[in-house]
Amino acid sequence: MTDKGPPDLAERAFRRRRRQDAALVLPIFGVVIFITPIFTIFTKDVLIFGAPLPFLFIFGFWFLLILLARRMSRILTKGDEGH
Amino acid sequence: MLTFNILIAASTAYVALLFAVAFWAERRARAGRLGWLRSPLVYTLSISVYCTAWTFYGAVGSAARNGLEFVTIYLGPTLVFIGWWWLLRKLLRIGRTQRITSIADLISSRYGKSATLGVVVTLLAVISSTPYIALQLQSITTSFSVFSPTDGAGFADEKVSAFWIAAVLAVFTILFGTRNVDANERHHGVVTAIALEALVKLFALLAVGIFVVWGISDGPADIFSRMPPDMLQADSIFNPRWVALTFLSATAIITLPRMFQVTIVENSDERHLSVASWAFPLYLFLMSLSVLPIAIAGQSILPAGSNPDLFVLTVPLAEGQNALALFAFLGGFSSATSMVIVAAIALSTMVSNHIVMPLWISSGKGRISTSGDVRSVLLRSRRASIAGLLLLGYFYFRVTGGSNALASIGLISFAGVAQVLPSLIGGIFWRSATRTGALAGLIVGFIIWAYTLFLPSFEGSFLLSSNVIDNGPFGLTWLRPQELLGLTEYDPLVHSLFWSLGINIALFVGLSLIVTPRQLERIQGAQFVDVFRQTGGGGAGIVIRRSATSEDLFTLAQRILGTTHAHRLFTQAAGEQGKHAGLPDSTDKFIERLERELAGSVGAASAHAMVSQVAGGGTVSVEELMKIADETAQVMEYSQQLEVQSRELAESAHKLRQANAQLTELGAQKDAFLSQISHELRTPMTSIKSFAEILRDTNDISSEQSNRFIDIINTESQRLTRLLDEILDLSFLESGRVNWQLEPVSLNTVFDRALASSEGLRASAGVKVTRKGFDDIMVTADFDRLAQVFINLISNAIKYGRAENPEVRITARKVGKVAIIGIVDNGPGIRPEDREKVFEKFSRLSEITLAGSAGLGLPISREIMRNLNGELTIEENAPGAVFRITLPLG
Numbered sequence: 001m002t003d004k005g006p007p008d009l010a011e012r013a014f015r016r017r018r019r020q021d022a023a024l025v026l027p028i029f030g031v032v033i034f035i036t037p038i039f040t041i042f043t044k045d046v047l048i049f050g051a052p053l054p055f056l057f058i059f060g061f062w063f064l065l066i067l068l069a070r071r072m073s074r075i076l077t078k079g080d081e082g083h
Numbered sequence: 084m085l086t087f088n089i090l091i092a093a094s095t096a097y098v099a100l101l102f103a104v105a106f107w108a109e110r111r112a113r114a115g116r117l118g119w120l121r122s123p124l125v126y127t128l129s130i131s132v133y134c135t136a137w138t139f140y141g142a143v144g145s146a147a148r149n150g151l152e153f154v155t156i157y158l159g160p161t162l163v164f165i166g167w168w169w170l171l172r173k174l175l176r177i178g179r180t181q182r183i184t185s186i187a188d189l190i191s192s193r194y195g196k197s198a199t200l201g202v203v204v205t206l207l208a209v210i211s212s213t214p215y216i217a218l219q220l221q222s223i224t225t226s227f228s229v230f231s232p233t234d235g236a237g238f239a240d241e242k243v244s245a246f247w248i249a250a251v252l253a254v255f256t257i258l259f260g261t262r263n264v265d266a267n268e269r270h271h272g273v274v275t276a277i278a279l280e281a282l283v284k285l286f287a288l289l290a291v292g293i294f295v296v297w298g299i300s301d302g303p304a305d306i307f308s309r310m311p312p313d314m315l316q317a318d319s320i321f322n323p324r325w326v327a328l329t330f331l332s333a334t335a336i337i338t339l340p341r342m343f344q345v346t347i348v349e350n351s352d353e354r355h356l357s358v359a360s361w362a363f364p365l366y367l368f369l370m371s372l373s374v375l376p377i378a379i380a381g382q383s384i385l386p387a388g389s390n391p392d393l394f395v396l397t398v399p400l401a402e403g404q405n406a407l408a409l410f411a412f413l414g415g416f417s418s419a420t421s422m423v424i425v426a427a428i429a430l431s432t433m434v435s436n437h438i439v440m441p442l443w444i445s446s447g448k449g450r451i452s453t454s455g456d457v458r459s460v461l462l463r464s465r466r467a468s469i470a471g472l473l474l475l476g477y478f479y480f481r482v483t484g485g486s487n488a489l490a491s492i493g494l495i496s497f498a499g500v501a502q503v504l505p506s507l508i509g510g511i512f513w514r515s516a517t518r519t520g521a522l523a524g525l526i527v528g529f530i531i532w533a534y535t536l537f538l539p540s541f542e543g544s545f546l547l548s549s550n551v552i553d554n555g556p557f558g559l560t561w562l563r564p565q566e567l568l569g570l571t572e573y574d575p576l577v578h579s580l581f582w583s584l585g586i587n588i589a590l591f592v593g594l595s596l597i598v599t600p601r602q603l604e605r606i607q608g609a610q611f612v613d614v615f616r617q618t619g620g621g622g623a624g625i626v627i628r629r630s631a632t633s634e635d636l637f638t639l640a641q642r643i644l645g646t647t648h649a650h651r652l653f654t655q656a657a658g659e660q661g662k663h664a665g666l667p668d669s670t671d672k673f674i675e676r677l678e679r680e681l682a683g684s685v686g687a688a689s690a691h692a693m694v695s696q697v698a699g700g701g702t703v704s705v706e707e708l709m710k711i712a713d714e715t716a717q718v719m720e721y722s723q724q725l726e727v728q729s730r731e732l733a734e735s736a737h738k739l740r741q742a743n744a745q746l747t748e749l750g751a752q753k754d755a756f757l758s759q760i761s762h763e764l765r766t767p768m769t770s771i772k773s774f775a776e777i778l779r780d781t782n783d784i785s786s787e788q789s790n791r792f793i794d795i796i797n798t799e800s801q802r803l804t805r806l807l808d809e810i811l812d813l814s815f816l817e818s819g820r821v822n823w824q825l826e827p828v829s830l831n832t833v834f835d836r837a838l839a840s841s842e843g844l845r846a847s848a849g850v851k852v853t854r855k856g857f858d859d860i861m862v863t864a865d866f867d868r869l870a871q872v873f874i875n876l877i878s879n880a881i882k883y884g885r886a887e888n889p890e891v892r893i894t895a896r897k898v899g900k901v902a903i904i905g906i907v908d909n910g911p912g913i914r915p916e917d918r919e920k921v922f923e924k925f926s927r928l929s930e931i932t933l934a935g936s937a938g939l940g941l942p943i944s945r946e947i948m949r950n951l952n953g954e955l956t957i958e959e960n961a962p963g964a965v966f967r968i969t970l971p972l973g
Contacts, residue, residue: 020168027166034158035329040321043151050304054315055375058154062161062368069165070361076168077357 019075026072030065034058090230090412097413098251101420104279105259105272112271120275121351123358128278129345130363131285133160133336134370135215135422136222137493139284139415140392142371146378147391150316155325156493157371159332161364167356170337171346173511175356176614178347182683186343186503187433190525192687193510193611194518195604201437201688203522204503207529208340208433209472211499211537212426216476217483218492219419220245226415229396230408245480249473252423256473260428261465269349273424277345280417285369287414291395292373294407295380299398306376309383327577331494334501341422344429423473431468436686439464444692457642461685483541495540498580502528505584505591513595514608520595528587536579539564633666636677639693643684652680752923763806767799809939816946823865823950827973830860830895830902837873841881850881850889857895861973862902868947869970872955875940876906876966884908884963897972904968905958912964918957 032038042057049056108120119125138156145153163170174189183189187208191201224245259272300306336342350356381394384401395415399408443460505528506521534547543549547564555563565575567582600608633653640649656676657667667673674694681690774792778784784792815821834854838845845852862869880891886909894905913921922945941955948955948968958965 023168024166027162027169030158030162030165034162035326037321039325043318043320045315045318047307051307052310052315054151054320055307058151058158059368059372062158062364065161065165066361066364066368069364072165073167073357073360077354 023072023076026065026068029068030061033061033065087227087230090227090409093409093413094416097416098255098420101276101279102255102258105255105276108275109259109262109272112269117271120271121269123355123362125274125278126350126352126355127359127362127366128281129274129349130342130359131281131366131370132277132341132345132421132425133339134281134284134367134418135493136219136415136419137215138370139288139418140222140226140395141493142374143378143381143394144390144392146374147314147382147394150314151320151375152316152325152328153374154371155328156332157367159329159334160336161367162329163333163336164360164363167360170508171356171360172353173614174337174347175350175353177511177611178350179353180614181610181687182679184348184436184683184686185429185433186338186340186500186507187437188682188686188688189343189347190503190506190510190521191437192682193607194506194516194521195601195607196688196691197518197522198437198441198688198692200506200518200522200525201433201686202441203525203529205430205433205437207502207525208500209430209475210533211496212340212430213472213475213479214483214492214540215496216423216426216472217479218496219423220249220476220480223248223416223419225393226396226412229393229400230412242481246477249423249477252420252427253470253473255420256424256427256431256469257466260424260431260469261462269351270428273428274345274349277421277425280421281366283417284414284421285366287410287417288370288373288395290407291399291411292376294402294404295373295376295398298404299380299384299402303376306379310379311382314379314382323577324574327580328494331497331501331576331580334504335497338500338503338507339497340429340433340500341425344425344432348429423476427469427472430472431465432686434468434472435461435464436684436689439468440685440689441692444689457639457685458645461643482545491540494576495536498536498576498583499529499532501580502532502583502587505588509591509595510608511611511614514605514612515595515600516591516608517595517598517600518604519598520591520593523594524587524589524591527590528583531583531586532579535564535567535582536575539575633669636669636674636694637666640677640681643681643693652677760810764803767803767806771796771799771803806939809943813939813943813946816943816950821950823868825863825865825951827861828864828866828869830862830904831857833864833866833870833873834893836870837877840870840874841877844878844881848881848889850884850891852877852891852893855892855894857893860895860897860902862970863973864951864953864970869951872944872947872968873906875944876968879940880906880908880910880964880966884910886910886963900972901953902970902972904970906966906968908963910963912962913957915959918959921957922955 043054046053111117111120142153142156145156177183178189181189181192183192187201187204190204191197194200227244256273259276260270262270262272296303296306300309336346346356346359377394377398378391381389381391381398385394385397389397395411396408399405399411440461443464502525505524506516509516510521538545538547539552541547543552552564554560560566561568565578567578570578570581573581637649637653640652643649644652653666656673657663657665660667660670660673662668678690678694681693684690685693774796778789778792834857838852877891877893881889884891888909890909892905892907894907896903921941923942945955948970951970953968953970956967956969958967
């Protein structure tokens, strides 16, 4: 058994459930960023490296969400197959 | 110079290419060589049918007018897709297990296969999608007109060109969208063509974006420096409208009929969704990336007053980039056509399954015995629906004259289909959601949407006059469509969304809590909500009495699925039932499976209606359930009775075993008794015999000696007689034939008699007998028998109580209603393990205590005591033997 191998079934089930809960956290994170007043903190009319901050903020977080979703999708699918 | 003819030639060639690709994909699929045609990539690209001409042209227009607001239309779907695990995955699984064909089918199937709900959702979808289709036609004709005015060789009339575009799209859709009657069978041709179009529109928009950023200006910083100062409207961007738009677009990606078609119905593998969960947001991200730079460039290069909705075309044209402009044109063309094609397929499925089919069934032509081929009815109705829908879109375009800004039409359409959301989400997460709630919420939400958003969008030219829009019907200002109850703070979209969805949800939840759902609704509700807990098929497994014959079912299946498919299905089912030839039995399981199979073609409600017609009474009535429950209860009761009986049997068997053991024991005791008795009788007999022989055979025997021998013979024969008397006495006592003369007797008198009888014995053994507490105790007993007991006990005590100064103490006292008499010696006593044995006949006790005894005295005494209603026991707490007699007082 490798050090990453889950020790027993209960532990494995727990980890799988945690992965699935994490899948819920991601869209909530997106909602918090984009449609709560937190959004207004970053939408000031300021230029950073010549680009407006709101533009960088929206597209930056958008891309971050996509990267996280990709990682999450791999983790979830892998867990599914292991099951 | 890009002439109009070149444009026509290019778009014709492009359409020809699409036909070719679709045809090629269809052929490959038919040959079974799907390969990458069924890959996550193609699936993701087909979902991008979300990006219509509204995105392609309209997003830039929106960015020019409202700054960053356009992003909301893509953020909503992004949030839904990265949360795929919770919603889309469940929808997908439900879609596959229930063989769902459209969003209307999903709602109808969930709420008890309700035909009414199917019709309502279909109408809602058609009404809210028609403007959207019109919008696509408009965008194509407008983009043509961008190129045409310069040389005057364009279409004579925009309206004519729109008609021909609609016609070509209808032909394409009919050719590739209605090949199979089973909507669950993927439209590989269409999907592949759409994936190709998705690539064209993505690269076209990216190409224009790249040209704008690096061709016109010097990179991102430069283009942003050209931006008008307040263009982003960053300070005021976060408001109710922002939230509402994000929510609306998130809703649209689930509820739009065409999105449901590509995401759920056309999906062939759940794993594709996990890829699309990030790949589709990435596609949206890339599409949006170019929007802002193009809007900035358009505003800085083109003269003020240019239509920002056409910047994608006009910016390259103004810069003389004809090839790029052509590419952009094809991108816009792709966006529009792909949307129209998929929307037409999705809507035509809904119309044919939920409106045409129920009408056909109820018109009486659906009678299986007389009907023609259901397949051809379905296909014809679907083809007619496609043509009809495009015609409807065309008329809408002609009526409205293409005056509205693109974005507003799109949002009105989104808000219309968003009315399905409460029933959809409630339906798959909430078991108590009912048909009545869904129906009321949908209809009322739809009416409010039409009144507050859809009809006002005609600006007074359709149904609502501009006077009513401004002042309310009959001058009732609180009923003004866009300011209901005086709610004036918000823009019309947020206002309409608030009222329509709010009341929709309230009615849906409220009525669901009040109205009791029908049985089929409960079953379907459980299957939808707990879709992940079901394994294989997900059948409810409820026994329903059916009267269908397999022939009828086969006829039905043949007419809907086609002969080949139906034959395959029935043969397979027969094989699973263990039959090698012939039709399968029409078991409930098979009928359920057949119904689901048919649902894949005609929708759940129609399939249910058809199968019910053939099978006779498909729904489970409450009475039937009660009956089933009753039968179950009876079976349970019966099995309980059986259990009790078997327990009783086990008990009697146990008792029998015990009795048998006792009998065996008694038998052994009897054998022991007989051998003991013969032994006991043999001992005196032997001595009598031997002394008698000596007397007979010996002549010179002295008289003194002979007297002694005769004395011994006499004693022994007396002993023998006594023994036999005792045996007789015991068997007499045990037989219960004794006449007991119960009378009051004085204990003193009985004891006097007993002591007198045993006087000789006492004197020879030198035993001292003491008596205590006998004054005036009267007991109820048989005098002679009680005396016999006392004599027995006293002689026993004298015989076996061998001590240096032998002594027998006799005590008596009254306790309650009984007299207790103790007879105690000071001998060695009886060992605890022997205490009960002394009462057994001829038991072999240890030699010291009862050696040489016939041992019948104590059993006889105990038998007597029992017959006198008393008891004889041995006490433990003494150095010598202690016998206790209990007797009722006189």
